Structure formats: C-alpha cells, structure tokens
Amino acid sequence: MSLRPVLTMVPAWLWLLCLSTPQTLPKAQSADLHVEVPENYGGNFPLYLTKLPLPREVAEGQVVLSGGPGMAAEGPFAVDPESGFLLVTKALDREQQAEYQLQVTLETEDGHVLWGPQPVLVRVKDENDQVPHFSQAIYRARLSKGTRPGTPFLFLEASDGDEPDTVNSDLRFHILNQAPAQPSPDMFQLEPRLGVLALSPKGSISLDHALEGSYQLLVQVKDMGDQASGHQATATVDVSVVENTWVPLETIHLTENLKVPYPHHMAQVHWSGGDVLYHLESQPPGPFHVDAEGKLYVTGELDREAQTEYLLQVRAQNFRREDYAEPLELHVVVLDENDNAPVCPPRGPPISIPELSPPGLSNTCELTITVTDINDHAPEFTTSQIGPVSLSEDVEPGTLVATLTATDADLEPAFTLMDFAVEAGNTEGTFGLEWEPNSGHVQLRLQKNLSYEAAPSHEVVVVVRSVEELVGPGPGPRATATVTVLVERVIPPPKLDQESYEASVPVSTPAGFLLLTIQASDPMSRTLRFSLVNDSEGWLCIEEVSGEVRTAQSLQGAQAGDMYTVLVEARDADEPRLSTSASLVIHFLKAPPSPALTLAPMPSSHLCTPRQDYGVVVSGPSKDSDLAGGHGPYSFALGPNPTVQRDWRLQPLNGSHAYLTLALHWVEPGEHIIPVVVSHDARMWQLPVRVIVCRCNTEGQCMRKVGRMKGMPTKLSAVGVLVGTLAAIGFFLILIFTHLALARKKDLDQPADSMPLKDTV
Ligand SMILES: *[C@@H]1O[C@H](CO)[C@@H](O)[C@H](O)[C@H]1NC(C)=O
Ligand SMILES: *[C@@H]1O[C@H](CO)[C@@H](O)[C@H](O)[C@H]1NC(C)=O
Numbered sequence: 001m002s003l004r005p006v007l008t009m010v011p012a013w014l015w016l017l018c019l020s021t022p023q024t025l026p027k028a029q030s031a032d033l034h035v036e037v038p039e040n041y042g043g044n045f046p047l048y049l050t051k052l053p054l055p056r057e058v059a060e061g062q063v064v065l066s067g068g069p070g071m072a073a074e075g076p077f078a079v080d081p082e083s084g085f086l087l088v089t090k091a092l093d094r095e096q097q098a099e100y101q102l103q104v105t106l107e108t109e110d111g112h113v114l115w116g117p118q119p120v121l122v123r124v125k126d127e128n129d130q131v132p133h134f135s136q137a138i139y140r141a142r143l144s145k146g147t148r149p150g151t152p153f154l155f156l157e158a159s160d161g162d163e164p165d166t167v168n169s170d171l172r173f174h175i176l177n178q179a180p181a182q183p184s185p186d187m188f189q190l191e192p193r194l195g196v197l198a199l200s201p202k203g204s205i206s207l208d209h210a211l212e213g214s215y216q217l218l219v220q221v222k223d224m225g226d227q228a229s230g231h232q233a234t235a236t237v238d239v240s241v242v243e244n245t246w247v248p249l250e251t252i253h254l255t256e257n258l259k260v261p262y263p264h265h266m267a268q269v270h271w272s273g274g275d276v277l278y279h280l281e282s283q284p285p286g287p288f289h290v291d292a293e294g295k296l297y298v299t300g301e302l303d304r305e306a307q308t309e310y311l312l313q314v315r316a317q318n319f320r321r322e323d324y325a326e327p328l329e330l331h332v333v334v335l336d337e338n339d340n341a342p343v344c345p346p347r348g349p350p351i352s353i354p355e356l357s358p359p360g361l362s363n364t365c366e367l368t369i370t371v372t373d374i375n376d377h378a379p380e381f382t383t384s385q386i387g388p389v390s391l392s393e394d395v396e397p398g399t400l401v402a403t404l405t406a407t408d409a410d411l412e413p414a415f416t417l418m419d420f421a422v423e424a425g426n427t428e429g430t431f432g433l434e435w436e437p438n439s440g441h442v443q444l445r446l447q448k449n450l451s452y453e454a455a456p457s458h459e460v461v462v463v464v465r466s467v468e469e470l471v472g473p474g475p476g477p478r479a480t481a482t483v484t485v486l487v488e489r490v491i492p493p494p495k496l497d498q499e500s501y502e503a504s505v506p507v508s509t510p511a512g513f514l515l516l517t518i519q520a521s522d523p524m525s526r527t528l529r530f531s532l533v534n535d536s537e538g539w540l541c542i543e544e545v546s547g548e549v550r551t552a553q554s555l556q557g558a559q560a561g562d563m564y565t566v567l568v569e570a571r572d573a574d575e576p577r578l579s580t581s582a583s584l585v586i587h588f589l590k591a592p593p594s595p596a597l598t599l600a601p602m603p604s605s606h607l608c609t610p611r612q613d614y615g616v617v618v619s620g621p622s623k624d625s626d627l628a629g630g631h632g633p634y635s636f637a638l639g640p641n642p643t644v645q646r647d648w649r650l651q652p653l654n655g656s657h658a659y660l661t662l663a664l665h666w667v668e669p670g671e672h673i674i675p676v677v678v679s680h681d682a683r684m685w686q687l688p689v690r691v692i693v694c695r696c697n698t699e700g701q702c703m704r705k706v707g708r709m710k711g712m713p714t715k716l717s718a719v720g721v722l723v724g725t726l727a728a729i730g731f732f733l734i735l736i737f738t739h740l741a742l743a744r745k746k747d748l749d750q751p752a753d754s755m756p757l758k759d760t761v
C-alpha cells in the first residue's frame with residue numbers, strides 16, 4: 001500500500017483540526033477513539049481522519065485495521081502505515097450508515113499483538129441532503145360550522161430523512177395560500193412546529209356566514225427550523241365546510257326498573273366535522289355510555305329512589321382530546337313506577353251508621369262527574385292552501401271552484417257552528433260562498449264571468465269563524481284558507497271572409513297566375529298563416545302570409561268543365577293550435593279560342609341591381625286598345641318561364657296596374673324582356689315588359705350612360721392627346737440631353753483630349 005499524502009492532505013488536515021483532535025486520547029489504548037467524518041464529503045480522497053496513537057518505540061510491527069466487534073470488515077477505511085493516520089477512501093452517506101466501529105492493532109508478522117486493540121468509533125456527520133415529505137399529497141378534512149378556533153381538526157404529518165433532533169430535520173409548517181380568500185384570507189392557522197390545522201379566531205367568526213363549500217389550502221413543510229434556507233415540500237388540504245349538527249338535546253324520561261335488554265339506546269349525537277371522538281360524563285356518575293357513532297345508551301336499570309335525575313355532558317373531541325365545541329347537555333329524568341294506589345280526598349257528606357250495628361257492613365258509592373264543554377276551540381280549515389284551480393274564461397257563473405272543509409274541536413254542537421266569509425281577493429264580487437249549517441263544508445262558486453284581460457289569476461281568502469263567542473285564545477292561522485284560481489284565456493278560432501271560395505281559370509293558364517286572395521274576416525285584428533291541405537295535383541300554391549292563391553305550374557291534365565277542390569287551412573299566427581279551413585273550388589274553363597296575343601312591348605324602364613326597394617309599374621292594355629275592350633279588372637301573372645319566375649316578382653296594384661320588382665338580390669345587368677300574362681274574363685294577353693337592369697350607384701340609382709359632353713375626349717382624340725403628350729415628353733428629353741452634353745463638353749474642353757460627343761446626341 002503506497003499512498004502519497006503530500007498533495008491531498010492539506011484540506012483534510014484543516015478538517016481534522018476543526019473536528020476531531022480534542023477527542024483523541026493518545027496514551028490510553030483501551031479508551032474509544034471518536035472520529036467524525038462529514039457526510040457527502042466533496043473534496044479529494046483519501047481523507048485523513050486522525051493520527052492513531054501508535055507507540056513510537058515498537059516500529060517493527062504492522063498496523064492491522066478491522067471492523068469492530070460485530071462488524072465484518074473495515075469498510076471504506078484504512079491506515080497509512082508510514083504516518084499512522086486513519087483515512088477514509090470514499091464519501092459516506094449517513095442515511096445508509098451513521099456509525100462505523102473499527103479496531104486497530106499492531107501485530108508481528110506471525111500474528112502476535114504488540115499493541116491494541118484500539119477501538120475507533122467513526123461517526124458520519126449529517127449534511128442536510130434529505131428533502132422533507134408530507135405523508136399525503138392531498139389531505140381532506142371536514143370542518144363543521146361552530147368549531148372552536150384553535151382546536152385542531154387536521155394533523156399534518158411530514159418526515160425528513162436527515163439526522164433526528166438536528167436542524168436538518170427540524171421541520172416547520174406554513175400555509176402558503178388559501179382559496180377562496182373569502183370571507184377572510186386567513187381563515188385557518190397552522191401550528192408551525194406540529195403541523196396541526198385549526199380555525200383562526202377570524203375564521204371562526206366568518207365561517208358561520210360563509211356558505212357551505214370548500215377551501216383549498218396549499219401547505220408547505222420546510223427543514224432547517226426557522227432559518228430561511230432549507231428543503232421544502234408542499235401538499236394540498238381540502239377543507240369542506242359542513243353544517244353544524246351539534247344541536248341541544250331534549251330531556252329524556254326513563255322509567256325506573258325498566259325491563260329491556262341493556263345497553264338500551266336512548267339518544268344520538270352527531271358531530272358533522274371529521275375524525276371525532278365522543279366522550280360522555282354523567283353527573284352524578286350513572287350507567288350511561290356513548291359509542292364511537294355518538295349513540296347514547298343506558299347500560300342498566302335506573303332506580304328513582306337512588307337518583308331522580310342525571311345531567312350528562314357529551315363532548316366531541318379531536319385526537320388530542322380537545323373539545324371541538326361546547327359539550328352538549330342532556331337531562332335524564334327517572335320516572336316513578338305506578339306502584340302506589342291513589343288516595344281519595346277526605347270529602348263528601350258524612351255517612352252515619354247506627355251504634356252497635358253489625359261489623360263486616362260495606363257500600364260502594366258511585367260519583368258522576370260531568371265535564372262541561374266551553375267554546376275554547378276556534379274552527380280551522382283542514383287545508384290552508386287550495387289550488388291553483390284552472391278555470392277557462394268561458395265557464396258560466398255558478399260553476400263550483402273549490403270545496404273547503406273546516407273542523408271544530410269543541411264537543412257541544414252549538415259551539416261547532418261555523419260562519420264563513422271571503423276576506424280578500426273578491427273586490428268585484430266574482431266569487432261567492434255557499435254552505436249548509438253544521439256541515440263543515442263550504443263551496444266557493446263563481447258568480448260573474450271571468451276575464452283573462454282583467455285578472456289572469458285570483459287569490460281568494462276564505463275565513464271561518466265560530467258562530468258562538470269564543471273563549472280563550474283567538475283563532476289561529478288555520479282560520480283562513482287561500483284558494484288560487486288561474487284564468488285560462490279563450491281565443492275564438494279564426495274565421496275567413498267566406499265560407500268557401502270559387503275561381504274559374506282556363507286550362508291554358510300559365511304558372512304564377514293569381515286566382516284569388518283568401519283572408520280573415522277581420523284581417524286587422526289577427527294574423528293568419530295559410531296553407532293548402534290536399535292539393536294532390538300540385539297545381540296551386542298559396543302565399544303563406546297574404547293568402548294569395550296562384551297557379552303553381554301549367555294546369556297540365558286539367559279538363560275544361562272539370563272542378564278541382566282543395567282545402568285551404570288558416571292558422572292563427574300567435575296561437576297555432578287555432579285553425580279553420582275552407583274549401584276552394586276551381587272551375588276549369590276552355591282555353592280561349594285565340595292564342596294568347598302579344599301586345600307591343602311597354603316602354604323600357606330602369607331598375608338597378610343589387611335590388612333596391614322600387615320597381616316598375618306595369619299597366620294593363622290601354623283603354624283605347626281594341627283588344628282590351630277597355631274593361632277591367634285584369635289579373636297579372638309572370639310568364640311560365642322558370643328563370644323569369646325566379647328572378648322577378650309581380651304584385652297587383654289595382655285592377656289595371658301591377659308592380660314589377662326584382663325577386664333576387666342580384667340580377668345580371670342588361671336588357672330583360674319579361675313576359676307578363678294579363679287576363680280578364682278568360683281572355684289572355686302576353687305583355688312583354690322591357691326592363692334595363694343596371695348596376696346601382698352609391699345613391700341606389702341606376703348608373704346611366706351619360707351622353708358625350710362637350711370637350712370630353714372621344715376615343716380618337718384620346719389617342720391624339722396621348723401621341724401629342726409622348727411627342728412633347730420626347731422633345732423635352734432631347735432638350736435636357738443636349739443641354740447636359742454641352743455642359744459636359746465645356747468641362748472636357750479643358751484637358752488635352754476631347755471626345756466627339758456631338759455624334760451621340
Ligand atoms: C257572460 O258571458 C256570456 C258568454 O260567455 C255572455 O253571454 C253573458 O252576457 C256574460 N255576462 C255578463 C254579465 O257579462
Ligand atoms: C280535399 O279535401 C276536400 C274535403 O275533404 C275534398 O272535398 C276534396 O275532394 C279533396 N281534394 C283533393 C284533390 O283530394
């Protein structure tokens with residue numbers, strides 16, 4: 001073994017001076033040598049620990065190091081034979097082994113012990129290399145309202161692997177955060193050394209106002225005592241706040257000498273917070289017991305002669321036997337057994353017996369006691385809230401609304417007679433009462449028509465009174481009963497302006513032709529939604545809101561002279577369950593003999609797109625037209641072309657005019673010829689209406705082509721202007737270049753060489 005101590009020994013020597021010199025006892029071989037080694041030593045190895053007190057004079061022996069008694073080997077230790085120093089060869093972990101017991105001897109080669117054994121105890125000095133740990137990551141606790149401030153309801157546990165009873169394992173607990181922070185940000189207090197959690201005095205006051213809910217606390221545990229440094233760990237504490245069930249108990253009456261199996265359950269207490277121990281004290285001591293669930297028992301028979309009353313105190317405590325709240329008090333009264341015969345009062349007329357009458361004579365007297373009733377009970381309704389009773393607006397006066405029942409606890413028939421009245425909710429006299437004397441039942445009946453508009457609901461208060469004068473306390477709250485009546489609105493079904501409808505059309509009628517308009521008899525007061533029920537051929541369509549009935553397509557398959565009946569349904573827009581229907585009979589006519597004539601196109605009009613809220617007025621054939629015969633009224637419809645039907649909309653204005661508008665938001669700009677079918681008395685004309693669709697300008701008007709204004713350039717003049725401008729620019733460029741060239745030439749004229757610049761220009 002060859003060691004080089006020169007370089008490595010300096011820090012080790014310093015260490016040794018600090019730690020272990022005073023403990024070495026060089027002369028006394030048998031005394032223990034104590035050496036301390038720092039845990040996790042970070043310097044060089046071997047680390048020289050202490051000089052062994054080897055005798056100087058015995059030089060020929062060899063030093064032998066072994067594990068102490070009960071230790072197998074010397075471990076990471078060795079002795080430098082030259083210097084006689086004990087050394088350690090690697091870093092030590094106190095948490096793995098805290099102490100090493102060694103033994104040093106000086107022996108000859110044949111094993112003869114010259115010196116020793118010298119025991120050496122090496123202690124590993126702790127370093128704070130262990131992080132504290134909570135026993136749980138999340139703690140959950142139930143906290144009852146009414147818990148005393150300062151009484152711990154949760155015990156946090158944490159451990160630290162460092163050497164016990166040193167600052168390295170000296171733990172402190174803190175609350176880092178409380179959520180929510182209401183009603184106070186510090187509802188709780190955590191004992192820093194013990195980790196016990198309790199309500200703070202402030203928390204105790206505000207907890208009763210807090211809603212049931214939970215608080216979440218972030219708690220910390222840290223080593224190194226109160227020093228700022230150290231290792232730390234955190235955990236979460238969920239505290240759920242629960243209602244206080246620790247409520248006063250009623251007195252318990254127990255019969256003496258009760259023959260029941262014991263322990264006999266008599267009452268129950270309950271602390272709603274978590275982890276509770278119940279404790280019972282009896283004053284004077286008695287046979288009572290509380291179990292872990294808070295059930296109270298009597299454990300044996302009671303004797304009234306020994307003790308008539310006990311006062312029990314039940315406590316809810318935490319593990320440290322501290323009361324969570326004030327103890328509950330419970331009186332136990334021991335009842336007497338009925339074991340004494342009643343004694344007759346010394347009253348009554350004297351009974352006289354003649355002198356010297358024979359003995360063993362007896363008689364039994366019967367006394368009749370009549371208890372007379374007084375009217376000390378007010379009549380009461382059996383039910384104080386009746387309804388709500390729903391009544392339709394159209395029920396007739398006289399209808400029964402409700403039957404109320406009242407009772408009277410008096411016995412005397414005269415005292416049970418009752419009087420009823422409507423006390424409130426009947427200002428209009430809408431309701432009335434009817435009752436049979438003595439029956440105890442009263443009927444509330446309708447006396448007038450109900451009106452939903454006037455009052456959608458009624459609260460009728462009926463009062464009952466005793467006919468005879470009442471003795472004692474007055475009538476209680478059950479002397480009145482409230483009947484709630486809800487009025488249901490009645491809306492008449494919608495009515496149409498005709499019972500049935502009829503229209504005649506030629507079989508050649510195109511799609512979109514207006515047949516007739518169906519409307520309500522009172523269109524002002526209600527809005528209807530129209531639909532066709534059984535238009536099985538699909539010939540017709542109805543405009544849902546306006547009620548306009550039109551041909552939906554060409555009447556293919558219809559025979560002149562035939563009839564086609566469909567049912568039109570009208571529903572109230574506000575009350576869709578209300579509806580009515582009417583039949584619509586269509587008579588098909590022969591197609592007009594002459595084909596539909598085309599009139600000369602109407603003068604064009606302009607409409608701009610995207611669609612604005614104006615259109616083009618289309619007039620029927622003019623009066624002077626011989627075709628029209630000067631008669632109206634005319635019907636107007638769009639031609640059967642589907643594109644026309646999609647893009648345009650035609651609304652009749654009056655008998656001679658209609659209004660043409662764009663149906664789509666955007667219609668391609670350009671000239672459009674819209675075929676409009678005008679009909680009258682089975683005669684038809686096709687009227688081509690010419691409309692110019694243009695783009696809208698910002699005012700929503702047609703961007704019309706403007707005629708060429710004076711002085712505005714034509715195409716040709718524009719080209720001329722362009723050419724002229726270019727020519728002028730060229731001219732100026734030539735001028736500038738020439739000028740630059742001349743100026744340059746002037747400069748270049750000075751030196752000897754000159755360049756013929758002129759040619760390049
Ligand atoms: C009550 O309503 C009915 C119809 O429901 C009516 O005939 C009668 O006149 C109304 N009576 C009063 C007093 O308004
Ligand atoms: C529609 O219903 C009415 C009444 O029920 C009936 O008279 C008529 O023939 C029906 N029309 C069609 C096309 O089925």
Ligand SMILES: *[C@@H]1O[C@H](CO)[C@@H](O)[C@H](O)[C@H]1NC(C)=O
Pocket residue numbers: 617653654655656657
């Ligand atoms: C029909 O309406 C047009 C356009 O509003 C109007 O010029 C014409 O006088 C009206 N005709 C009748 C008979 O009301």
